[in-house]
Amino acid sequence: MPWSSSNRRAELPPDWSAIRARVLARDGHQCRGRMRDGSRCPTTSGLEVDHIGDRHDHTDLNLQTLCSWHHKAKTRSESLAARRRRPPDRRARPAESHPGLK
Numbered sequence: 495m496p497w498s499s500s501n502r503r504a505e506l507p508p509d510w511s512a513i514r515a516r517v518l519a520r521d522g523h524q525c526r527g528r529m530r531d532g533s534r535c536p537t538t539s540g541l542e543v544d545h546i547g548d549r550h551d552h553t554d555l556n557l558q559t560l561c562s563w564h565h566k567a568k569t570r571s572e573s574l575a576a577r578r579r580r581p582p583d584r585r586a587r588p589a590e591s592h593p594g595l596k
């Protein structure tokens with residue numbers, strides 16, 4: 495199986511551009527991320543629409559506008575959390591190092 499089938503874009507619905515435009519308009523074309531002091535992120539350019547929870551749930555309630563910085567920060571914390579929950583992926587990293595590798 496070609497591994498391009500796991501491309502995230504392929505999971506987006508055909509009317510994604512309409513959904514995306516609606517979410518951006520709802521959020522006032524401003525990032526919904528929070529700054530350290532609790533205020534709303536002031537970024538209004540380079541915005542991305544993020545899935546808050548389930549990546550396959552494209553309803554408005556599961557979508558939010560984030561700037562690329564907040565989107566990356568969220569994705570990074572999610573993958574860290576996933577790594578803590580799951581045992582190490584054997585394909586990515588052998589459970590034991592090769593005895594010849596020192």
Ligand SMILES: [Zn+2]
Binds near residue numbers: 526535537564
């Ligand atoms: Zn932001």
